[in-house]
Each structure stands twice: as C-alpha cells, then as structure tokens.
Amino acid sequence: xxxxxxxxxxxxxxxxxxxxxxxxxxxxxxxxxxxxxxxxxxxxxxxxxxxxxxxxxxxxxxxxxxxxxxxxxxxxxxxxxxxxxxxxxxxxxxxxxxxxxxxxxxxxxxxxxxxxxxxxxxxxxxxxxxxxxxxxxxxxxxxxxxxxxxxxxxxxxxxxxxxxxxxxxxxxxxxxxxxxxxxxxxxxxxxxxxxxxxxxxxxxxxxxxxxxxxxxxxxxxxxxxxxxxxxxxxxxxxxxxxxxxxxxxxxxxxxxxxxxxxxxxxxxxxxxxxxxxxxxxxxxxxxxxxxxxxxxxxxxxxxxxxxxxxxxxxxxxxxxxxxxxxxxxxxxxxxxxxxxxxxxxxxxxxxxxxxxxxxxxxxxxxxxxxxxxxxxxxxx
Amino acid sequence: xxxxxxxxxxxxxxxxxxxxxxxxxxxxxxxxxxxxxxxxxxxxxxxxxxxxxxxxxxxxxxxxxxxxxxxxxxxxxxxxxxxxxxxxxxxxxxxxxxxxxxxxxxxxxxxxxxxxxxxxxxxxxxxxxxxxxxxxxxxxxxxxxxxxxxxxxxxxxxxxxxxxxxxxxxxxxxxxxxxxxxxxxxxxxxxxxxxxxxxxxxxxxxxxxxxxxxxxxxxxxxxxxxxxxxxxxxxxxxxxxxxxxxxxxxxxxxxxxxxxxxxxxxxxxxxxxxxxxxxxxxxxxxxxxxxxxxxxxxxxxxxxxxxxxxxxxxx
Numbered sequence: 183x184x185x186x187x188x189x190x191x192x193x194x195x196x197x198x199x200x201x202x203x204x205x206x207x208x209x210x211x212x213x214x215x216x217x218x219x220x221x222x223x224x225x226x227x228x229x230x231x232x233x234x235x236x237x238x239x240x241x242x243x244x245x246x247x248x249x250x251x252x253x254x255x256x257x258x259x260x261x262x263x264x265x266x267x268x269x270x271x272x273x274x275x276x277x278x279x280x281x282x283x284x285x286x287x288x289x290x291x292x293x294x295x296x297x298x299x300x301x302x303x304x305x306x307x308x309x310x311x312x313x314x315x316x317x318x319x320x321x322x323x324x325x326x327x328x329x330x331x332x333x334x335x336x337x338x339x340x341x342x343x344x345x346x347x348x349x350x351x352x353x354x355x356x357x358x359x360x361x362x363x364x365x366x367x368x369x370x371x372x373x374x375x376x377x378x379x380x381x382x383x384x385x386x387x388x389x390x391x392x393x394x395x396x397x398x399x400x401x402x403x404x405x406x407x408x409x410x411x412x413x414x415x416x417x418x419x420x421x422x423x424x425x426x427x428x429x430x431x432x433x434x435x436x437x438x439x440x441x442x443x444x445x446x447x448x449x450x451x452x453x454x455x456x457x458x459x460x461x462x463x464x465x466x467x468x469x470x471x472x473x474x475x476x477x478x479x480x481x482x483x484x485x486x487x488x489x490x491x492x493x494x495x496x497x498x499x500x501x502x503x504x505x506x507x508x509x510x511x512x513x514x515x516x517x518x519x520x521x522x523x524x525x526x527x528x529x530x531x532x533x534x535x536x537x538x539x540x541x542x543x544x545x546x547x548x549x550x551x552x553x554x555x556x557x558x559x560x561x562x
Numbered sequence: 563x564x565x566x567x568x569x570x571x572x573x574x575x576x577x578x579x580x581x582x583x584x585x586x587x588x589x590x591x592x593x594x595x596x597x598x599x600x601x602x603x604x605x606x607x608x609x610x611x612x613x614x615x616x617x618x619x620x621x622x623x624x625x626x627x628x629x630x631x632x633x634x635x636x637x638x639x640x641x642x643x644x645x646x647x648x649x650x651x652x653x654x655x656x657x658x659x660x661x662x663x664x665x666x667x668x669x670x671x672x673x674x675x676x677x678x679x680x681x682x683x684x685x686x687x688x689x690x691x692x693x694x695x696x697x698x699x700x701x702x703x704x705x706x707x708x709x710x711x712x713x714x715x716x717x718x719x720x721x722x723x724x725x726x727x728x729x730x731x732x733x734x735x736x737x738x739x740x741x742x743x744x745x746x747x748x749x750x751x752x753x754x755x756x757x758x759x760x761x762x763x764x765x766x767x768x769x770x771x772x773x774x775x776x777x778x779x780x781x782x783x784x785x786x787x788x789x790x791x792x793x794x795x796x797x798x799x800x801x802x803x804x805x806x807x808x809x810x811x812x813x814x815x816x817x818x819x820x821x822x823x824x825x826x827x828x829x830x831x832x833x834x835x836x837x838x839x840x841x842x843x844x845x846x847x848x849x850x851x852x853x854x855x856x857x858x859x860x861x862x863x864x865x866x867x868x869x870x871x872x873x874x875x876x877x
Contacts, residue, residue: 235671341854344602344655345801345850352791352794353848353851357841357844360838360840364840365840485662488656527667527674529667530667530671533663533667534661535660537656538661541656542646
C-alpha cells in the first residue's frame, strides 16, 4: 500500500516536540446571543417535530415547563438533575480550554462513583467528619486517575484523546458490570438490581431542604459541592498561574511551548483535573442520591456534559445555566411523558439540535474568521 | 470450564454472527476515514437503520423495502454529517455526537409514539438465512457456520470488494489520496468534496446495513438503543484493523469472539474461581487503546483524517 508521506499529527512513532491540540473552535465572542439562539432554534425544531408526529407542541412544552418548575418540589428536582451536569460540564469545559476534547466525562464520573462507593462501604462505621472527606477524595482521585490515563497517552504516545475517551467510557461500563454483578463490590442483597453495598451513614450527603419547606425534597448538600466546584473552576483558570498556562496551551500549543510552557505536561494535568471534577460528580450521585452504586446508573450524563459545556461556552456561569436547562429537560421530560403522553425522548432531540446548531455556528464563524488557517490535528 | 466453551463449533458460529454488525460499521468507518472525514455518527446511522428498517418492513410487509429504507435512513443521517463537516467545515466530533444523540432520541421517541409499550409487531418479515452447502463439508465447524443470515455472507463479500476497491482500483487510489493529502489530490484534478460526500454517505449506508441486520436479521424486532455501542466498537475495529477492510474484518472477528466467549463462558469456573465474563466485554476497547498507543502493532490514521478541507481560491 502506498501512502503519501506526510507527517501524521497523531499516532505512534511520530516524534514531535509537542502534541497538537484542538484549535479553540468554541471560544467565540462574549455574550449569550448565540447559545440562546441555538436553544430557540432547537425548540422550534422540536415543536415542528412534535407537530409532524401528530401531537400538540404547545401542550408538550407546557407540560415540560410544568414538570420542571411547576412546584417547589419540581424545582428542587430540576436542581438535583443539574448537579452532575455541572460537574461533568466543567470536566469537558476545562479540557476544551486547554485544547482537548474530553468525551470521557461519562467514564470519569463512573470511576469516581465506584471509588467513592467502595470507600463509603469499606468503613461504614466511621463518623461523617472523617468518612465524608475520605469519600470525596476517593471520588476525585478515581476520576482523576481515569482522566489522567487519557492525558498521559496523549502526551507520551500522541494518542488522540477522542479515541481514548470513547474507548475508556465503554471499558468502565464492563468493569462496572463485573464489579457489581459478580465481583468484589457486589452486594449480597440488592433486590435484583446489581449494586454495591450501601455506603455508611457518615458518607451520605444530607438533604438540605427540610420537609417543612418542601416535602420529600431530595435536594442534597451536593449542590453546595457543585457550587464550590464552579468557583474552583473559575478561580483555577482565571486567577492562578496554572490556569493561565492551561489557557495558553489551549489557545496555541506551539506559542505556549515557545513561551516555556510544556504543553504535554499540562495536558496530563488538565485531563487529571477534568477527571477529578467528573469523579466528584460521580461521588455526589452516590453520596447524595443513591447511597450505593447501581450498575448502569447515569447512562448519559457524559454526553449531555458536552452539550452543557458547549452551550455554556466553557464558562463557569454559562455551564450553570446550561446545566439547569438540561436538568429541567431531564426532570420535566418525565412529567411530559406521563401527563402529555409525549415521549421524554423529545428532550434528546432538542438537545441534539442545540449541539448541531452550536457546531454549525462555530464553523460559520470559522468561514469568516479562520480562512487560510490550517487546523493541526487529525482525528481518528 | 470445558474446551467446548472456548473452541466449540457453536462458539465460532456465534463469533461470525456477532462480528457482522461490528464489521459493517468498521467498513463504513474505514471508507469515510480513508477519505479524510471522521464519522462517529456511525452508531446513529446504525440505530436509524435498525428502527426505520423495522417500520418499513412492518408497513409494507416486505423485507426488501425494509432493507432499502434502513439504508436510506442511515444515508440521510450521514448526509447531515457530510453537510456539516464537508460543506460547513464544522467540528466533526461535535456534529457526530449531535447526530448520535439525535438518532437515539428520534428512534426512541418514534418507537414510543408508534408502538407504545407493546413493542414492535411479532410478524415482521425477516432477512432470510442462507445455507452455503459447500461449507458443510468443512470439518468440525462446517455444519455450525454454514447456516447464517444472508447479510453475514454479504458482509464477507463487501469486505473483499472494498479491499480490492480501495487498494487495487484508480478510484480507490484517489479515495485514499484525498484522505492523505487533499491539496495534492485536488491539484491533479480530483474532486475532493464530491469524493468525501460519497465516502460519508457510503459509511452511513454500511452502518445502517449493520443496523438492519440486528433488527430484521437477528432480533426480528426493535428495542430502544438496541445497537448498544456497536457503532463505536466498529470504530475500534477500524482502528485495530489499521483502516483496511480486511483488517477491519479480522478485528471484528476478534471482538466477536470475545463477545461469543462472554456468553459461552457464562457461569464457568477455573478451579473455584468464577470466570469474570463481564470483563471480556472490555476486550475491544482495551485492545484498541493499546493499538493506537503503539503497544500492539502500529495503527496510523490517514494523514488528513478529520481535517476540514478548504478549496484553494475558495471565496
């Protein structure tokens, strides 16, 4: 087989001073105009779709809004659904800011959940003030480990992070099957659903809304951890030298290298940090919502996270709003299905449209701005 | 654990069955990436192939129409990807992700609206099996593997045809040239965009054939998300097979074998230890990571893979 010899930008055996990074495609000008527009377009498309399939779009959207915000309870549930999206959204966004595409937030979240679930059930009798920090550290460390693998392979072997993250997402699903169905973490009495042993009381995040205010609310202290994570994300990227270097690598790895910043090292670092955020998200789900790790829980947070990060323009506040919007979709969608008889999967269609419009926007902008610019990365 | 569980004739038959949809997705991936366009929406193309194939077969009671509509559905989804990534030069990963989510949402939504909770009808026409008499003579495995769905045999033919096409024909050479160095290809008069469109559309149709195989050939029904990531395993097989059709088939067979083992080894023990069959599921992904990292062979993508191309002098 003859191949035209041109240096591959990724792949093994390619000696390069610095691995290439994704160009900052998604760092468009300030302002919420484009994200809002993409949501509006997506909602219109969704409405047209409902209409075409013989249903009433106004009824559908009314039910969606009613379901997401109709009662105080629903509002707290929407927030509960948004929490993991905030953390995985940050995991995607911080990598984007460094020029990497982290499709692996899903897997990182699961590893964090497994690590936290293991630690929480390993020492169930420890008091909260001791056990809780342990569980948090395990969650973050688990995710950071899984993200770090991606960064390491990228930095050392030039492996495209898109490939590794997709593969690792699926790998952990099967490892999880093993751990929870017939492995060391399998609970003896899980009532048919494969799950881990319940975590100790000290590892449970408390409900922060008392029953007198919102009856049966599930809003847990994880919301505070998520808020803290948003602040840390902002502070880290925009108020520390490390954040400056990460963003410099994202804006141009070669220029950063010229300025004495080692892109490879920062890629390993940022993927570990990204994984840490996602892992914390997994820990919060285990400690705040389920109390144990269920096999196959959280099947789509990681993919929603990409939409959240892109819609939120990889910025702290943007991510919060986007996560709340998607949280509303998730919680409201269930109500829509049961009360308006319209499949909650309408929500997925709307989300896909949001993503597609955003992708199209980035490139319409690219047509005008980046002409003559040569992208440097090959994606396999 | 018995030897039968590892190398029984039925394990090989299952391997062939399980490898087929993966191989079709991998063929699709190989065709599109050889032309320089990444298409992670193969999973989505496969899924719409599954679903719309079933819908069409149900409505027309014709498996031929079902197959045609399945291919068309996969092709249409791929067309969206082609438009976004070739004409609009969008980020190919974001576009692909969006289309995967769209495919899952769309099929699940329509499945709920059309078939509710009862599921697809039981009297769906099926893609017939094809008994290859001459294979029955093969010792040991002959009887087990000679009876397969027609699409299995079609897939094997496609592998050979596409291998010859890519590496032994002029158009195949052009195809690869566009994926390696589009500028040079265009300089000698090759229509880069047109060829890339053809490649992406072909990939969607191939993946959708894999989807139709799952729903009309094997399951005779549609269930939500029934592709279960096979499109992504196909991408893994493409990489592990080093972007060649024959390699993709070989990789798919390895992955399919792992898959077959996880069924046949169910409940098996070595000494007192239960075989962790679930871990066999990680095989495709771990092997692929090792291959891309250069620990198992070397796997190099086409040089211009995933890069948007802008025509010289494009206004």
